[in-house]
Amino acid sequence: MKQTPHMRTLALLAWRNLWRNSRRTLITLTTVTLGFAIAVFFIGIGDGAHNQMIRNGVRMGDGHLAVLPKGYLEAPANHVFLRQGKAAARILAASGVVGRVSPRINLQVLASTANNSVGAMLQGMVLDKDPRAESIKKGIIQGVWPLTADSRGVVIGSRMAAKLKAKVGSKIVVLAGTSAGESSSRLGRVRAVFHTGVDDLDGYVMLSNLEFARAFLLEEGGEAALEPVTSFGILLDNETTLPLWEARLKGLQWPAEAQVADWREIMPQLVNYILVDDMGNYVALGFVLVMVAFGILNTISMSVLERTREFGLLRALGMNPLGVMLLVMWEAWWLSLVSLVLGWTVGGGIHQYFATQGWDLSKMMGDQGLVTSGVVMDPVLYSELSWGRVGLLTLVILATILISGLYPAFRAFRVTPVQALET
Amino acid sequence: MTPTEDTPVLLRCENLTRVYKQGEVEVHALSGVSLVLWEKEFTALVGPSGSGKTTFLNLIGGLDKPTSGELFINGTDLTRLSPAKLAAFRLYQVGFVFQSYNLVPVLSALENVAFVMVLQGRPPKERNERAHHYLERVGLADLAHRRPKALSGGQQQRVAVARALAAGPRLVLADEPTANLDSESAFGLLDLMHDLNRQEGITFLFSTHDPRVVERAGRVITLRDGRVVVGE
Numbered sequence A: 001m002k003q004t005p006h007m008r009t010l011a012l013l014a015w016r017n018l019w020r021n022s023r024r025t026l027i028t029l030t031t032v033t034l035g036f037a038i039a040v041f042f043i044g045i046g047d048g049a050h051n052q053m054i055r056n057g058v059r060m061g062d063g064h065l066a067v068l069p070k071g072y073l074e075a076p077a078n079h080v081f082l083r084q085g086k087a088a089a090r091i092l093a094a095s096g097v098v099g100r101v102s103p104r105i106n107l108q109v110l111a112s113t114a115n116n117s118v119g120a121m122l123q124g125m126v127l128d129k130d131p132r133a134e135s136i137k138k139g140i141i142q143g144v145w146p147l148t149a150d151s152r153g154v155v156i157g158s159r160m161a162a163k164l165k166a167k168v169g170s171k172i173v174v175l176a177g178t179s180a181g182e183s184s185s186r187l188g189r190v191r192a193v194f195h196t197g198v199d200d201l202d203g204y205v206m207l208s209n210l211e212f213a214r215a216f217l218l219e220e221g222g223e224a225a226l227e228p229v230t231s232f233g234i235l236l237d238n239e240t241t242l243p244l245w246e247a248r249l250k251g252l253q254w255p256a257e258a259q260v261a262d263w264r265e266i267m268p269q270l271v272n273y274i275l276v277d278d279m280g281n282y283v284a285l286g287f288v289l290v291m292v293a294f295g296i297l298n299t300i301s302m303s304v305l306e307r308t309r310e311f312g313l314l315r316a317l318g319m320n321p322l323g324v325m326l327l328v329m330w331e332a333w334w335l336s337l338v339s340l341v342l343g344w345t346v347g348g349g350i351h352q353y354f355a356t357q358g359w360d361l362s363k364m365m366g367d368q369g370l371v372t373s374g375v376v377m378d379p380v381l382y383s384e385l386s387w388g389r390v391g392l393l394t395l396v397i398l399a400t401i402l403i404s405g406l407y408p409a410f411r412a413f414r415v416t417p418v419q420a421l422e423t
Numbered sequence B: 001m002t003p004t005e006d007t008p009v010l011l012r013c014e015n016l017t018r019v020y021k022q023g024e025v026e027v028h029a030l031s032g033v034s035l036v037l038w039e040k041e042f043t044a045l046v047g048p049s050g051s052g053k054t055t056f057l058n059l060i061g062g063l064d065k066p067t068s069g070e071l072f073i074n075g076t077d078l079t080r081l082s083p084a085k086l087a088a089f090r091l092y093q094v095g096f097v098f099q100s101y102n103l104v105p106v107l108s109a110l111e112n113v114a115f116v117m118v119l120q121g122r123p124p125k126e127r128n129e130r131a132h133h134y135l136e137r138v139g140l141a142d143l144a145h146r147r148p149k150a151l152s153g154g155q156q157q158r159v160a161v162a163r164a165l166a167a168g169p170r171l172v173l174a175d176e177p178t179a180n181l182d183s184e185s186a187f188g189l190l191d192l193m194h195d196l197n198r199q200e201g202i203t204f205l206f207s208t209h210d211p212r213v214v215e216r217a218g219r220v221i222t223l224r225d226g227r228v229v230v231g232e
C-alpha cells in the first residue's frame, strides 16, 4: 500500500528517533549490554564446566563409547564380563574407529596387608596405554609405573597406602568373592603410590595390568584363550564424531553377550546433573531477559507516550496506522541491533577472557580436589560457547526486544490524529 | 479570488453536526453547518474560542467524522469513507498547517517537505525537485538542511506550508497558523499563502483570531456556538 512509506524512510526515521533522547537510549543499552554480558558469562562458564565434566568423565570413565556385557550398567558385578573379549576386540579393530580402544577389567575386591584390610576397586588395564591411567600417572609420589609385562605389580593411592601401611615393594593380598560363594585371591606387589587429592581415587582405586586382574575372571569361568575383559572403553580422537561412530558401532554384529553404550548411557547421573545445572542457568538467563524486556518496554513506551502528538501528525499527514506501528517496531529493531553488537562485544570479551585465562576456583576449594556427580573437576573453569549457544542467545535477546516493542507499537497504532493533535 | 457562476464547487456541506459526549454531558461543537467552498478561494474562518472552528476543520480534513449531516469534497462523500480511505484522502487531497509542532523533529526542512511525497510513493527525483522548489518558494532554500529545532516559529510554519503544497493537494487547511507568530511573521506567512493561492490556484481555508489577518482573506466565514452566522 502506498500509504505505508518506504521501509528505508521508516528505518531512517526510527534510527534518528532512537538517538533523540540519547541519554535514555544509552542507559537502556547499558542495561541490555550488562544483562547480555551476564548471560554470556553464565552460559559460557556453565557450558565450560559441563563440557569439562563430560571430558573428564569420559576420560576417567569408560570413554565416549564402550562395549559392555549386557546387564552390566544395571547391575555391575565381578561375574558380569565379556567372555569373548578377543572377538569383541577384533570387531572393534575392524570397525576402523578413530580413537583409543582400551580393554578393562573392573572388580570389587578386598585388599589386605598384614596390618589391615580395605575394600577396593581393582582396575585391570594396559597400564602403559590406557588414557584412564594417564592422569593417575601424573600423581605418582613413590615408586615407578609398572611395565605392561609386569603381571604382579599394582598401583595404589596414598590413602589406601596409609590405611594398609603399605609402601612400594609391599605385598598385598587381593581377594575377590566368586558367584559360587567362594573366593579367590592373588598376591600383588605395590610398584607405585599416587596422590590425586580426590579421596575416592586415593583411597579406593587399585590399578594393575590386565593379566593380574584377568586371573579372577578365569576363576569365574572365563577362558584365557578368549581373553575375557569387563569392557572396552573407546575414547574418540574427535568428540564431534560421536554420533557417527555410535551409529556405526551399534550397527555391527556383536557377540550375543555384548552391547555398545555411549557416555550418556554409562553415566546417567552426570547427564542428570548437567540437566539440573543447566536449568539453574536458564533461570538466571530468564531473569536477565525479564530485566532486558522491562528496560526496553520502558524505554519504548516512554518514547511512544511522549510522541503521541507526533504520531498524530504522521497520521494526519496520511500515514496509516500500520506505518506508525512499523515505525515503532523499527525503533525496537534498531535498539536490538545496537544492543546485540554491544552485547556481543562486551559478552564476547568476557567469554574470550574466561576461555583463555580461565576462572580459578582453587582458592575457594582449598587443596581438596572437587568431585561433582562422581566426576573429578579441574579447579580452573574455562568458558565455552558453541555456535548453537551464540545463535540461541542472539535469537532469544532479539525476540525479547522485539516482543517488548509490540505493546508500545500497538499503542502507537491506536493513536488517532484528532486526539493526538489536541494534546 | 471571487467565484463566478462557473467556478467549480470544491466542498459542500449540509447540516453538519458534531456532538462530543463527555460522560452524561453532550457538547454540541457544531450544530448544523451548511456551506459551499469554491475552488481557488482564500477563506478565513473566524469566531470566538469554542465556536467550533477546529472541529469544522478536522471534519473537512477527514481527521474526524461528523455526528450527522453531509460532507462532499470534490464529489466524494467523506462521511462514508473507511479510516484507511480517509487516510488516503488526507494524503492526496488535503494539506495541513497546524498551529504548532507541524514538523517531524528528526527530519530536516527539506526532508519534512518531501515526507508526504514519500508517503504518496512519488519517485525520489520528483520529490527532491518539488521539495526544493517549494522551499525556495517559501524563501527557505538556504535552510533546507536544518532541523526544525534550528528554525524560528515563522520559518517552521513556512516549511509546513511548503510541505502542504509540495504534496499537490486540492485544499490546504490551516488551523490558526499564525497564532504563535509575532505580527511581522504572521503577515509574512499570510502574504505567502495568499501568493500561493493566486499563483498556484490552491484553495485555502484557515482559522484565525487575528482581525488584521482576516483583512487579507477573500472571504470570511464566522462561526458562533457551532453555527455559521456570517459568510454562508
Ligand SMILES: Nc1ncnc2c1ncn2[C@@H]1O[C@H](COP(=O)(O)OP(=O)(O)OP(=O)(O)O)[C@@H](O)[C@H]1O
Pocket: B020, B021, B022, B027, B028, B029, B047, B048, B049, B050, B051, B052, B053, B054, B055, B056
Ligand atoms: N474532544 C472533545 N471532547 C469534548 N468537547 C470538545 C472536544 N473538542 C472540542 N470540544 C468542545 O467543542 C466546542 C468547539 O471546540 P473547537 O475546538 O472546535 O473550538 P474553536 O473554535 O477551535 O476554539 P479555539 O478558538 O479556542 O481553538 C468547544 O465547546 C469545545 O470545548
Ligand SMILES: [Mg+2]
Pocket: B053, B054, B055, B175
Ligand atoms: Mg481551535
